[in-house]
Amino acid sequence: MPEPATDDPVATDAEPAAGTPAETEAPTEPTTVDALVEEVEAAPTRKLGVLGWVSIVWLVGITLAALLASWLPLPDPDRSYLEIVRVGPVQPGHLLGGDGNGRDMLSRVIFGARTSLWISVGAVGLGSVVGGVLGLVAGYFRGRVDTVVSMLFNVLLSIPALVLALSLVAVFASAEQDVSDTRKTNVIILALAIVTVPLIGRIARASTLSWSEREFVRAAEVLGASHLRIMVREVLPNVLPAMASIALLGIAVAIVAEGSLALLGVGVRDVPSWGNMIADGRSDLARAPHIVAVPSIATFLTVMALNYLGDVVRARFDVREGGL
Amino acid sequence: MTAPTESETLLEVTDLRTRFRTPAGTVRAVDGVSLTLDRGRTLGIVGESGSGKSVLSRSIMGLLPKRNVTCEGSIVYDGREISSLPPAERRKLWGADMAMVFQDPMTALNPVIRIGRQITEGLRFHLGLDRRTANENALALLRSVGIPEPERRMKQYPHELSGGMRQRIMIAVALACGPKLLFADEPTTALDVTVQAQILNLLARQQRERNMAMVLVTHDLGVVAGRADDIAVMYAGQIVEKAPTATLFANVRMPYTEALLASIPKLDEPRRTRLKAIPGRPPSLIDPPPGCRFAPRCPYAQERCHREAPPLRESEPGHVYRCWYPVGVEPRRDGAADRTDTPTPTGAR
Amino acid sequence: MTLARELGKRFLSLAVVLFLVTLFTALLISMVPGDPVDTLVPLAESEEADALKAQVREDLNLDEPLHVRYASWLRDFVFGDERGEHFGDYFRVSGRDPVSNRLAEALPVSLQLMVYSQVLALVVAIPLGVLTAYRAGSLFDKVTNTGAFALMAVPTFVLGLALAYYIGVWLNWVPPSGYVPFGEDPVEHVRRMVLPSLTLAAGQIAVYMRLLRSDMVATLQEDFIQMARSKGISDQRVLWRHALRPSSLTLLTVAGMNVGTLIGGAVVVEVIFSIPGMGTAISQAIFERQYVALQSFVAVLAILYVVVNFAVDILYAVVDPRIRHARARN
Ligand SMILES: Nc1ncnc2c1ncn2[C@@H]1O[C@H](COP(=O)(O)OP(=O)(O)OP(=O)(O)O)[C@@H](O)[C@H]1O
């Protein structure tokens, strides 16, 4: 079936390669110069490496800290301590100093992680499920369904993601409407999930397109397996790595998006998040740069770890994506 | 033909070794190759895929990747030692003194540059010609390699031409600056059978007209049979037999060459382009067998073959081979062969 | 013939995309909790306020069902309203103001910012991508790649804040915020656009560089590169004349698709550096509940996005003659 002209050519030619480790191990020396050089090039990125482990440790650590924040021996993130107003790290009892209101930075950055991670993981999780299902269905059934779904993706892509999220949040959870933070969080999650849908959906579709051509899928069809069964049992497991690599990048993007929304004044207000900590610290940049620096560094490290792991997954499964 | 002051020898390679460092280990792609080539003559290099033919010609030219490669040995070109030249000096020889025709015309021409530019590029770079003169030269070149409507072709892109056409273009590119030495690396493997002979004849004619020496690389002994003055047979990075063409075909010594010969298609059989006749696979170049490298696949292999590497020995003038129990020397028994032949450890002539 | 068909297909898909995008923005207004007029005209009870509210209600067809409201917006957008204005009105306490005025002010500013940052990004990323590919595996390559990787993880707003503060305020090299039109004072214009452009370009530099590097590394393995080298031309020439163009297709695609990211980035950057562009206009429209304006702004941006990607597609054919010919054939 010819591709619709609006589709970008890169996304459509994503083809999964069976990169089984056993294959690379066999001592069959490549006959051509090119094959060998390629292998040399690709080799380092396939392994997790030290950086990969550092990334995992950081992400696990920050997630655990966020989950256990209430039980950790931390000061109340909302309580003001006069002695640490705009005082930088390292203070006795307040490792990372205090913010403009004298609230403990360490405690806030950990509670902030809870908000930021919950929003980004929730959004990407939701977006991945919806996008994944749409992409899978479109790629598997093709034809009309595919045209409609692809069109939907194109529409969503042609509204700048941040503008889309901004409008949704502003309409459903704006500042003067006096909405609860829970509602605001949910709206932000929903808005960012909508933005994630086409990103995940396109890669899922492209990947499904090529996998559903494979013999084992054909064989399952011939054997009379139901479409649902084939999609879930045969196609999905192969499409997942591609989706996973994009989802990791998506979480990173969502963390940054949460920050952008906070900076634009529509983020969560009452609980700390990395975004609103940075936004709040703006005015104190001259006197107390650590107020911005601490959550910025947390964001930076988390985003970098996610990007790195996304790269590793992508290299490992030879995912070619059409850019984010 | 040649001026009296010039020596007859154009190229003399001694004990060339090329190694690639890879994660799997060091690949000894060329392992102690020596050869000589006189002006205007043709040397055929024959061997299975992976035997190091391309790496050998690229090593001589100096056209290897920059990283993780070591290349040792002496390469004397036109009386000058070039193996130790700095890369920039070495590059000056490319195109102007030595040029290469690549195996696959489908991938060896730049897909996004017009044919004309690809030919004139070298002319303008080496000879400093202006655009018009370079274009005229290119047109003449295209005509001489038998391309119809050269004016139109100049403006086309490679994908608009057939494989045979592209190979002719590639030859024109290689010949543009009048090199004295041409490496033709399997110039016909990727082409239709009907076009193969045309291209080989074209190369031979150009070679004659220009008094150019040529290294003709192929895995098909049949291709070099009527065209090369000398033939070197390569196996696992080494030359295992080398002789003037007639001598080689008359007195094959090396069982590997014999196997290659057996795989030349007969006239009455359908023509094959790849030889598959020899059972087994070539050895690993990272960790080659201790004895004769061909021994694991050799039908005549004896216990000694697996143990001791045979030296390169001369049986008659100009005919060297690397075998303990050469073909056609009876009896094929331990020690018998040693007495008939004189070993020449370094010998390449 | 073929080009006409291609164009036709493009326009059709553009039309559908625009229809759905603007329908979505029209939907937004119906979803606002409470009476949208009260949020649009946040005034206390008074004669004027009531008059304005009535006018707004009528203007926006707020009492009509969605499809009527949408149809009237669309008619105005395409053909112009009774005054010949295409983009509807921006409501103020003082009265109403055509959105086209806002667009005329904001769009050029944003375009400048985006063009500057894209040019900057490409000018830095292309040489870096080419050189790191050429020296793949070297120390220079590793350092550059690591730097790029780190740069990708710096959120735009963090970079913007840091640049505005440290370079703008602390070092005081260039003004930390504000905008001056080029026509008014070219030098000052450039001085004020440096930091915002740099902020917006930074992430793109890293992405483009890495993309180009990986494609270029693959291209450098190609036979035709060996062939070009074997002509004896300089490595520089091999890199720039022979290898760059065939390696740049992915870069082009991503640069085209990046327009969306770029616009999102521009929103943040414009707010940080107080630049009166589309980003500022959009966030203002959102906060002031100017949904008609928002609808028009978003429609304009969507058109921009689709047009840029169409242009990229054409560029494709310029870069790669194989695509050009394949298209000409069917
Ligand atoms: N850049 C490289 N790095 C590592 N190993 C290499 C490299 N180039 C070539 N080799 C190895 O050197 C050996 C010889 O390769 P070469 O290309 O010279 O074979 P060939 O005789 O030309 O074969 P063919 O008929 O397939 O062209 C092969 O085993 C190959 O894997």
Ligand SMILES: [Mg+2]
């Ligand atoms: Mg070869």
